[in-house]
Amino acid sequence: MNYFSTVISLLRERKEFLEEIHQGISLKTKIASLLISSSCFFAIYGAIIGAFHSPLQIISSAIKLPALYLITLLICLPTLYIFNTVFGSKQSIGQHFTFLLAAVSVIAILLCGFAPVTLFFLITVTDYHFFLLLNVSIFALTGIIGVSFLYQIMKPNADERSQTSSVSLEKDFIVQVQPATNSNSAQNVKVRTNILRFWLVLYGFVGSQLGWTLRPFFGSPEQQFELFRAREGSFFTAVFNTLINLLF
Amino acid sequence: MQLDLDKLRISAKEVERLTGFEVNEVFIGTILGGVYRPSLFQNSKRFTHFCITEMFMLLVTFIFALPFGFLFIRNSTNAITDFATIFKFLLIPLVITVILNISWNVYMLLKVKSTLTLAHLLDEVDKYNEIIQAVDVRDRLEAVGNLQVNALDRERVCDVLKIARNSLVYGLMTERILRENKSLLARRYDLLTNIENNLVTLRTLEINSQANEYTELLNQALQIGASVYKEIESSQRRVSH
Numbered sequence: 001m002n003y004f005s006t007v008i009s010l011l012r013e014r015k016e017f018l019e020e021i022h023q024g025i026s027l028k029t030k031i032a033s034l035l036i037s038s039s040c041f042f043a044i045y046g047a048i049i050g051a052f053h054s055p056l057q058i059i060s061s062a063i064k065l066p067a068l069y070l071i072t073l074l075i076c077l078p079t080l081y082i083f084n085t086v087f088g089s090k091q092s093i094g095q096h097f098t099f100l101l102a103a104v105s106v107i108a109i110l111l112c113g114f115a116p117v118t119l120f121f122l123i124t125v126t127d128y129h130f131f132l133l134l135n136v137s138i139f140a141l142t143g144i145i146g147v148s149f150l151y152q153i154m155k156p157n158a159d160e161r162s163q164t165s166s167v168s169l170e171k172d173f174i175v176q177v178q179p180a181t182n183s184n185s186a187q188n189v190k191v192r193t194n195i196l197r198f199w200l201v202l203y204g205f206v207g208s209q210l211g212w213t214l215r216p217f218f219g220s221p222e223q224q225f226e227l228f229r230a231r232e233g234s235f236f237t238a239v240f241n242t243l244i245n246l247l248f
Numbered sequence: 249m250q251l252d253l254d255k256l257r258i259s260a261k262e263v264e265r266l267t268g269f270e271v272n273e274v275f276i277g278t279i280l281g282g283v284y285r286p287s288l289f290q291n292s293k294r295f296t297h298f299c300i301t302e303m304f305m306l307l308v309t310f311i312f313a314l315p316f317g318f319l320f321i322r323n324s325t326n327a328i329t330d331f332a333t334i335f336k337f338l339l340i341p342l343v344i345t346v347i348l349n350i351s352w353n354v355y356m357l358l359k360v361k362s363t364l365t366l367a368h369l370l371d372e373v374d375k376y377n378e379i380i381q382a383v384d385v386r387d388r389l390e391a392v393g394n395l396q397v398n399a400l401d402r403e404r405v406c407d408v409l410k411i412a413r414n415s416l417v418y419g420l421m422t423e424r425i426l427r428e429n430k431s432l433l434a435r436r437y438d439l440l441t442n443i444e445n446n447l448v449t450l451r452t453l454e455i456n457s458q459a460n461e462y463t464e465l466l467n468q469a470l471q472i473g474a475s476v477y478k479e480i481e482s483s484q485r486r487v488s489h
């Protein structure tokens with residue numbers, strides 16, 4: 001069994017893949033495959049950015065980068081699931097987790113797509129601030145694409161119906177029960193759309209803070225290897241200072 | 249693949265529907281709560297896949313255990329540079345990773361006994377699908393003119409494969425019912441009778457005594473039917489004791 005083939009089928013047959021998640025088909029296989037493949041892709045990109053500093057930084061970043069994305073996902077998952085369930089979602093926590101993993105896997109594979117570019121600049125550029133800002137841009141771009149992908153696949157629509165299916169070995173048929181849509185359902189859909197938007201902002205904030213806590217990912221060339229830097233400031237002030245350093 | 253062969257194949261989705269488990273060549277029920285298939289130790293490719301999966305599980309578990317390392321260093325806001333502090337930070341995640349992975353492997357070791365019958369049936373399903381693949385290869389060779397095939401032999405093989413398929417499907421259904429111990433106990437006797445009838449039919453089929461490419465395939469299909477029957481019989485005996 002090839003764990004990476006699940007990611008390939010996510011990219012090539014996206015509609016069928018997402019429909020299978022919606023129907024709860026082979027969720028465990030998808031979760032296992034997406035977890036493993038996204039960890040590998042993040043680890044590869046983490047190793048590349050860590051290579052700017054030292055071999056120890058390679059190992060450190062190869063573990064920290066998957067940890068950043070996956071732990072952020074795990075921290076924010078209960079919020080999304082509970083709020084969605086309160087406002088009418090019939091999807092299980094497994095389905096929520098699989099959707100989120102699918103989006104994170106898209107980010108991971110996009111980062112891997114940028115890996116040759118990053119490797120090229122790693123070899124040809126010695127300016128730490130340039131390399132840092134290049135990667136911040138890459139992370140921002142892949143993050144925006146991944147988040148908008150997640151928004152598209154998880155956004156509830158007005159036609160959403162609840163399904164109850166039971167399979168009997170004797171008769172081997174599926175029963176679907178579809179309750180009629182009403183104004184309450186439409187209201188819930190609107191609320192859940194706003195919940196999703198709020199959650200995406202929350203995801204960004206939690207991810208940024210976790211990223212700031214886990215730093216360094218690149219390793220400043222003037223400093224020796226540090227597993228974690230002193231906890232001070234914030235992610236946004238650091239990016240601003242780096243931009244100023246580069247321009248002036 | 250020709251349509252009649254494609255319909256005879258037992259796909260992964262069908263296996264999932266019949267057994268209630270997501271099955272692949274290494275695990276029954278995936279790595280999340282599932283158990284490994286004992287036959288993987290007899291196949292070097294599957295064993296390598298299993299070993300790689302174990303390594304991935306170590307990595308993923310370690311990643312999720314990392315936040316626990318902050319428990320030891322939460323009061324410290326300084327940079328972590330010395331190896332003593334790094335070791336302190338990594339200790340808890342490493343211990344959690346080792347404990348979780350050992351527990352996972354012990355859990356699988358304990359659970360593998362209860363799924364032995366299913367594992368054997370799934371091995372028979374794999375052998376059955378390999379026979380389908382072999383027939384498909386012969387069809388393709390015939391299509392390009394590399395092989396002269398007797399149409400009657402192919403038809404006979406397909407008939408035998410249909411019977412073997414029914415045996416496998418009934419076997420998987422019976423195993424699931426026995427495993428889940430539902431109240432449909434009367435059903436299992438009907439299913440077992442079906443398997444027995446199929447096996448008798450397989451044995452009374454006249455197999456062409458002349459050596460040809462299909463004799464071996466017919467024998468393999470016959471062996472599958474016999475294995476399924478033996479497996480269900482022994483499973484039934486275990487349940488009644």
